[in-house]
Amino acid sequence: MRSSGQTLWFGGDAAIDRSLDAMTDAAVAAAWKDIYRPPAGVALHPAALGRLPTRADVAVTARALTCAVAAGSKDYFVAHVRRMAHNQADRGAAVFAVAAVVAALRRFYAEGADPTVTARALPVLDAGLTEAERWARTGPDADGPDRQSSPSEPPLPGVDALTDALLAGRIASCRCLVQSALDGGHGCLDVATRLIQPALYEVGDRWQQRRITVAEEHGATAVAAALLAELFAVAPRAEPVGRTALIAPVIGNRHVIGPHMVADAFELAGWDAHFLGAGVTEDDLFAEIHHRRPDLLGLSVSLLEQVPMLHRIMRRVRQAFGTASPKIVIGGLATNEMQPLWRWLGADGWGLDAIAAIDLEKA
Numbered sequence: 001m002r003s004s005g006q007t008l009w010f011g012g013d014a015a016i017d018r019s020l021d022a023m024t025d026a027a028v029a030a031a032w033k034d035i036y037r038p039p040a041g042v043a044l045h046p047a048a049l050g051r052l053p054t055r056a057d058v059a060v061t062a063r064a065l066t067c068a069v070a071a072g073s074k075d076y077f078v079a080h081v082r083r084m085a086h087n088q089a090d091r092g093a094a095v096f097a098v099a100a101v102v103a104a105l106r107r108f109y110a111e112g113a114d115p116t117v118t119a120r121a122l123p124v125l126d127a128g129l130t131e132a133e134r135w136a137r138t139g140p141d142a143d144g145p146d147r148q149s150s151p152s153e154p155p156l157p158g159v160d161a162l163t164d165a166l167l168a169g170r171i172a173s174c175r176c177l178v179q180s181a182l183d184g185g186h187g188c189l190d191v192a193t194r195l196i197q198p199a200l201y202e203v204g205d206r207w208q209q210r211r212i213t214v215a216e217e218h219g220a221t222a223v224a225a226a227l228l229a230e231l232f233a234v235a236p237r238a239e240p241v242g243r244t245a246l247i248a249p250v251i252g253n254r255h256v257i258g259p260h261m262v263a264d265a266f267e268l269a270g271w272d273a274h275f276l277g278a279g280v281t282e283d284d285l286f287a288e289i290h291h292r293r294p295d296l297l298g299l300s301v302s303l304l305e306q307v308p309m310l311h312r313i314m315r316r317v318r319q320a321f322g323t324a325s326p327k328i329v330i331g332g333l334a335t336n337e338m339q340p341l342w343r344w345l346g347a348d349g350w351g352l353d354a355i356a357a358i359d360l361e362k363a
């Protein structure tokens, strides 16, 4: 894991946050126009177009900038730029595209923004631009993004066999593999995190490498969800601890198995745990927090582009509840691939997986 000092240089100012939020759409439109404005009389060659950034790249980076400024963390924006450059390299696109996006955003904020916003945004953009230009000169470095996608404990034997059985939709074989791990003395949480989770990661890798179809991936996921439901239904529960946890994927995150597993882990540990599925609106999430008044709010992000929404919810919760705010713990693949993120965003904790999430609360 890369270590990086936390850079917090302003304490959060709601008015500036609002101006920044309001400017994001204008920044995307201006930066997009800027990148695609060829010099007079020059038409962009179609081959160049495929290597240039997409509007989605611009929007994701503009939102990451807003989030970084609101969180007061240059480090988060630099890490975002690095991740974007890796993504560009992975999809065979030009790495200089990331520098082009950051430079276009910088021109917008330098020229168009109100002075207070400019003063906050430019140092963040400059740090990101330095990183993006370094990448454009040298190409991707070998170490890649922070990544620890395996569980906090080593995977159990049988991951490959389970992956194949999940993909073939053979639920009876899957049950046998789960049962033999349980018979081997492993608890339900261990089996979920160290057997079923790595099998799902393997499914994701095969899908990314186009070795399986989307339909196979969806089928495998459905079988895994059924296995997890069976597993947790019979798992022994600790005595009630009198604490409430509310666990939710952030708005826009459709990956629900991981946070559901975390909610189940809290339930087994004696918590009154509630899980909100995908598709919940921001208002519904807030209504649920008001209703349940949880001691702990666990938020899950799977993709890089979901991080700004995570931070927005964290800020809103703290503004709304002040000192009565629940403890906010974050997790999910995106946080595992950018491990200092929870500190940069000012969360109260982070868990690599369901086992680590529970340990965090025991500490």
Ligand code: B12
Binding pocket: 149, 193, 197, 200, 201, 202, 203, 204, 205, 207, 208, 217, 218, 221, 247, 252, 253, 254, 255, 256, 257, 258, 259, 261, 262, 297, 298, 299, 300, 301, 302, 303, 304, 329, 330, 331, 332, 333, 336, 350, 351, 352, 353, 354, 355, 357
């Ligand atoms: C199944 C799946 C889907 C399903 C999800 C269905 C469902 N019911 O959940 C569907 C089809 C919807 C889907 C969609 C997409 N997916 Co998808 N998906 C997966 C897959 C194969 C498995 C996800 C999973 O369940 N993992 C197992 C769980 C248990 O692991 P986990 O989520 O990491 O959770 C653990 C920890 O992270 C942690 N944790 C999680 N949340 C929290 C919260 C707290 C508070 C704490 C403390 C801890 C914690 O604890 C959990 C349990 O131990 C992954 C592969 C992978 N590596 O995960 C890809 C993957 C995540 N998907 C990916 C992509 C690209 C997408 C799409 C963009 C594809 C597309 N082009 O449409 C969309 C985006 C949808 C969206 N808006 O969110 C990529 C992400 C790449 C990246 N790093 O950015 C992956 C990694 C696949 C890959 N290898 O490329 N996906």
